[in-house]
Amino acid sequence: MRAYSALLRLLPASFRHEYADEMLALHARRRRDAQGPLASLALWAGAVLDVAACAARVHLDILRQDLRYVGRSLGRAKGFALTVVAVTALGVGATTAAFSVTDHVLLRPLPFPDAGRLVQLWQTQRDDGSMRVELSPANFRDWRSRSTSFEALGAFHRGGSANLVGDGPPERLSTATVTADVLALVGVRPLLGRPFAADDDREGAPGTLLLSYGLWQQRFGGESSVVGRKLLLDDVPYQVIGVMPRGFHFPRRETQVWLPMRFEAGDFERRDDLYLETVGRLRPGVSEDAALAELTLVTAQLEQQYPRENKGVGASVMRLRDQLSQQSRLLLLALFGAALGLLLIACTNLASLLLARAVERRRELAVRTALGAGRERLARQLMTESLLLAATGGVLGVALAFAALPLVVRLVPNALPIGEAPPVDLRVLAFAALMTLVTAIGFGLAPLLRGFGNETAAGLREGARAGAGRERLRSALVMAEVTLAVVLLVSSGLLIRALLRVQSIDPGFDPAGVVTLRTTLPMPKYRAPDARAGFYAAVLGEVRRLPGVTAAGYISHLPMVMTGGIWTIEAEGRPTQPGDPRTASLRYVTPGYFAALRIPIVAGRDVSESDTAGALQAAVVSQAFVDRYWPGENPIGRRFRFGLLGGEEIAAPRPFQDRTIVGVVGNVKVRGLERRSEPQVYLPNRQQPEDAMGWYTPQDLAVRHAGDASALVPALRRIVARVDATLAVADVRTLEAIVDTQTAPRRVQVRVLAGFAALAVLLAGVGIHGLVAFTVASRAREIGVRRALGARTSDIARLVLGQGARLAVAGVGLGLVVAYAAGQGLQALLAGVSPRDVSTFAAAAFVAGLTAFAGCLLPAWRAVRVDPARVMRVE
Amino acid sequence: MLPRAEVDALLPLPLATFHILLALADGDRHGYAILREVERRTGGELKLSAGTLYRSIQRMQEDGLILERRERPAPELDDERRRYYQITPLGAAAARAEAARLHTLVRMARAKGLAPERA
Numbered sequence: 001m002r003a004y005s006a007l008l009r010l011l012p013a014s015f016r017h018e019y020a021d022e023m024l025a026l027h028a029r030r031r032r033d034a035q036g037p038l039a040s041l042a043l044w045a046g047a048v049l050d051v052a053a054c055a056a057r058v059h060l061d062i063l064r065q066d067l068r069y070v071g072r073s074l075g076r077a078k079g080f081a082l083t084v085v086a087v088t089a090l091g092v093g094a095t096t097a098a099f100s101v102t103d104h105v106l107l108r109p110l111p112f113p114d115a116g117r118l119v120q121l122w123q124t125q126r127d128d129g130s131m132r133v134e135l136s137p138a139n140f141r142d143w144r145s146r147s148t149s150f151e152a153l154g155a156f157h158r159g160g161s162a163n164l165v166g167d168g169p170p171e172r173l174s175t176a177t178v179t180a181d182v183l184a185l186v187g188v189r190p191l192l193g194r195p196f197a198a199d200d201d202r203e204g205a206p207g208t209l210l211l212s213y214g215l216w217q218q219r220f221g222g223e224s225s226v227v228g229r230k231l232l233l234d235d236v237p238y239q240v241i242g243v244m245p246r247g248f249h250f251p252r253r254e255t256q257v258w259l260p261m262r263f264e265a266g267d268f269e270r271r272d273d274l275y276l277e278t279v280g281r282l283r284p285g286v287s288e289d290a291a292l293a294e295l296t297l298v299t300a301q302l303e304q305q306y307p308r309e310n311k312g313v314g315a316s317v318m319r320l321r322d323q324l325s326q327q328s329r330l331l332l333l334a335l336f337g338a339a340l341g342l343l344l345i346a347c348t349n350l351a352s353l354l355l356a357r358a359v360e361r362r363r364e365l366a367v368r369t370a371l372g373a374g375r376e377r378l379a380r381q382l383m384t385e386s387l388l389l390a391a392t393g394g395v396l397g398v399a400l401a402f403a404a405l406p407l408v409v410r411l412v413p414n415a416l417p418i419g420e421a422p423p424v425d426l427r428v429l430a431f432a433a434l435m436t437l438v439t440a441i442g443f444g445l446a447p448l449l450r451g452f453g454n455e456t457a458a459g460l461r462e463g464a465r466a467g468a469g470r471e472r473l474r475s476a477l478v479m480a481e482v483t484l485a486v487v488l489l490v491s492s493g494l495l496i497r498a499l500l501r502v503q504s505i506d507p508g509f510d511p512a513g514v515v516t517l518r519t520t521l522p523m524p525k526y527r528a529p530d531a532r533a534g535f536y537a538a539v540l541g542e543v544r545r546l547p548g549v550t551a552a553g554y555i556s557h558l559p560m561v562m563t564g565g566i567w568t569i570e571a572e573g574r575p576t577q578p579g580d581p582r583t584a585s586l587r588y589v590t591p592g593y594f595a596a597l598r599i600p601i602v603a604g605r606d607v608s609e610s611d612t613a614g615a616l617q618a619a620v621v622s623q624a625f626v627d628r629y630w631p632g633e634n635p636i637g638r639r640f641r642f643g644l645l646g647g648e649e650i651a652a653p654r655p656f657q658d659r660t661i662v663g664v665v666g667n668v669k670v671r672g673l674e675r676r677s678e679p680q681v682y683l684p685n686r687q688q689p690e691d692a693m694g695w696y697t698p699q700d701l702a703v704r705h706a707g708d709a710s711a712l713v714p715a716l717r718r719i720v721a722r723v724d725a726t727l728a729v730a731d732v733r734t735l736e737a738i739v740d741t742q743t744a745p746r747r748v749q750v751r752v753l754a755g756f757a758a759l760a761v762l763l764a765g766v767g768i769h770g771l772v773a774f775t776v777a778s779r780a781r782e783i784g785v786r787r788a789l790g791a792r793t794s795d796i797a798r799l800v801l802g803q804g805a806r807l808a809v810a811g812v813g814l815g816l817v818v819a820y821a822a823g824q825g826l827q828a829l830l831a832g833v834s835p836r837d838v839s840t841f842a843a844a845a846f847v848a849g850l851t852a853f854a855g856c857l858l859p860a861w862r863a864v865r866v867d868p869a870r871v872m873r874v875e
Numbered sequence: 876m877l878p879r880a881e882v883d884a885l886l887p888l889p890l891a892t893f894h895i896l897l898a899l900a901d902g903d904r905h906g907y908a909i910l911r912e913v914e915r916r917t918g919g920e921l922k923l924s925a926g927t928l929y930r931s932i933q934r935m936q937e938d939g940l941i942l943e944r945r946e947r948p949a950p951e952l953d954d955e956r957r958r959y960y961q962i963t964p965l966g967a968a969a970a971r972a973e974a975a976r977l978h979t980l981v982r983m984a985r986a987k988g989l990a991p992e993r994a
Binding site: 015023026027029050055057 | 905906907910924925926928929930932933934957958
């Protein structure tokens with residue numbers, strides 16, 4: 001009988017209350033009638049099915065009734081319903097959007113099979129443990145042959161580009177070079193054609209390449225006949241051997257073409273030529289730590305064998321998933337935290353709203369209780385109401401999250417081999433549903449716990465005031481809202497200050513009014529220095545004649561676009577101590593480049609057309625270069641050269657010849673606004689050797705102009721096409737846009753966080769208004785009596801404003817303390833702005849206080865206008 | 876007289892409801908007695924389950940077809956736990972209307988030779 005009794009618990013309590021005894025009695029009789037084990041088995045099976053079916057139907061009946069009832073009662077309170085739905089939508093939308101990005105970047109496994117075993121390997125320098133650098137081909141070869149922890153090790157180079165000519169307009173493609181094993185060990189097979197084989201890596205093998213899905217679709221119309229076709233990349237023939245599947249982004253999101261990585265015998269000669277990134281797949285059961293221990297042994301052996309080049313070289317093993325800067329991680333966590341805070345405020349506000357509604361409905365609920373509605377039925381009805389409102393808000397919230405995607409995708413760092421847009425799938429929707437449920441329970445439960453119960457009699461008494469306990473709860477909720485709003489205000493304020501500080505950093509050039517574009521000269525066509533010089537002279541000559549153009553010049557790589565190209569320097573007569581920084585970034589420039597960027601020439605002269613191969617080997621250096629080697633001396637005429645680690649003599653190709661300083665220019669933030677940059681060295685373009693340094697061939701054109709950039713660009717394209725019709729014009733953008741990319745993640749982050757903060761302030765204001773207005777309404781009689789007894793207007797106003805002020809002061813005080821802690825956590829994002837910045841804290845407190853005051857104004861005005869005579873008459 | 880519209884809104888009656896009304900037509904009964912009566916009258920063909928019975932009773936009470944009777948039979952005949960149900964005038968009208976509806980259907984079937992002539 002106990003089993004049947006338990007079964008009956010499936011039924012709603014109201015039904016059980018009414019009929020459970022009868023059903024039990026009936027079951028007991030049936031059991032007495034049942035003869036034999038088979039009959040009683042059948043009886044039980046029947047009973048289970050019967051009760052389950054009955055329970056489902058009765059529950060459905062109740063739900064239908066409740067929905068009808070809730071629909072009617074919400075129809076009478078449209079403002080309430082709309083507020084609840086809108087607030088829920090905001091909370092769920094914000095958290096869902098933030099979650100989708102955080103999940104995409106931080107949590108989800110990379111889109112490769114068994115991605116947990118994929119690691120990236122780096123070389124480390126013992127004296128500087130935090131510094132991870134790429135491997136040299138020789139070290140890569142030895143690590144691979146001497147370690148056993150990996151199923152496979154592959155090397156790749158992420159950032160290349162090449163001109164595709166023929167089959168339509170010339171186009172600049174992003175390429176990546178990979179050893180044959182890389183794609184196989186990552187575990188992704190081509191959609192079409194074949195992957196790279198070991199033969200493709202062989203020196204002298206015919207060129208082969210794989211296309212990305214995007215390029216295949218966009219340039220080749222998705223035709224499968226593309227496999228086997230010959231393409232010209234930088235004038236070198238390649239055969240298309242396959243197409244990678246959609247959503248394959250390795251090593252970069254932009255990669256459009258994969259080329260095999262080939263080593264020539266000479267590549268293995270120098271162990272300090274560090275440019276290979278290395279990816280490995282751990283053998284099953286081998287941990288990162290075990291692999292690191294083995295590699296540490298390998299590097300110790302190599303250090304013994306090659307003490308000079310491999311001195312202090314160690315290894316680092318990181319999961320591919322974790323290749324993400326601390327800043328990106330913190331940024332996402334901060335946003336997710338802010339979104340959760342907003343949801344919390346939303347819940348608090350909703351709970352407060354529902355508490356107020358529960359008080360307003362006390363009489364209704366009390367009457368219904370008196371008429372015999374069970375407490376459980378009422379609770380169920382209220383819960384149905386909360387869930388219905390929350391579900392509506394949740395659906396709207398998901399729509400909001402979708403709408404916000406274009407904004408939040410810019411928070412996805414491109415250091416990871418993942419797509420740009422977070423997938424919106426069951427996982428994200430499940431999260432949204434969970435948040436909705438949390439909201440519904442969060443705000444629906446509070447009134448249930450406190451809303452009604454043993455107060456039936458009290459509720460029936462006309463004009464009964466809300467219980468003091470409930471008012472305290474609402475006050476606490478509103479105070480929590482103010483606290484959270486202050487935390488969000490301070491955090492976004494600090495980040496805004498950080499953004500302003502970064503934006504005000506002088507990049508060392510004037511980005512306004514400069515258009516840039518890239519024309520990469522293909523080899524071998526432009527191998528001869530004269531051919532290159534002819535091209536620059538023709539293009540720059542025509543460009544400078546364009547109306548409005550004031551200066552133009554070419555450089556190897558624009559600052560902030562390419563941040564590498566770093567060489568070691570030996571200055572004549574300045575022996576350096578081990579550990580001294582003696583690196584500089586190297587670029588070739590044409591005359592006019594400094595003028596185009598308005599980089600000031602501090603001393604000496606610009607490079608000139610007369611700096612030819614046979615002339616004095618000249619160099620223009622930055623002020624920081626001078627300060628490092630010849631502080632306080634006249635640098636013009638001083639000599640230095642590009643040395644090599646260890647400082648050995650080499651058969652010197654020309655870039656390594658002694659250079660004489662002919663000019664000094666201002667410092668440029670080559671590595672970006674927020675990073676320290678090496679001193680700069682600029683060499684005249686005509687002194688670039690014929691057979692070396694091809695990667696430094698000037699390719700970025702900068703044009704300073706007065707007037708409309710959109711009119712200028714077509715003219716520039718026409719000029720390039722006239723000089724060389726096969727040349728692709730790529731990356732057309734303003735210098736300002738380039739500088740802006742430096743602060744783009746910050747700006748998105750600030751915009752999102754400031755949006756959250758604004759919403760939080762608004763909600764807190766609404767919360768205060770709701771509470772104070774409610775108090776005024778329920779104390780109207782008391783206020784009327786006070787007026788009648790001679791209280792002045794200012795007394796009444798003080799009474800009302802005092803309540804708001806107490807809440808605001810408590811909330812702001814607590815908020816400032818919590819914000820201080822939050823600011824400490826954000827320090828890495830603050831670009832040097834102090835997390836104790838007084839003005840930010842003061843501004844946040846002021847805004848929160850003002851909001852609280854604004855929230856109280858309307859209720860205060862109402863309270864002042866209470867007419868004692870009328871209030872008394874109602875009694 | 877009961878408004879016709881109110882009765883019509885209830886038609887057609889679910890099978891269990893109709894049988895319960897029939898069982899109550901000749902006197903008040905408690906739940907188990909209703910079951911036995913239905914079973915007896917249909918020769919054991921229709922066996923109502925507990926869930927079906929009480930869910931039907933609940934809805935019939937809500938619709939006003941039956942009432943739970945306040946006064947009980949003589950104490951020595953009564954079992955504390957039992958509740959007795961009584962058909963209401965609306966219930967009787969609904970049963971009649973349902974019977975008429977079925978009768979019309981049978982007549983139409985008979986006209987087409989699909990039902991036996993009166994036995």
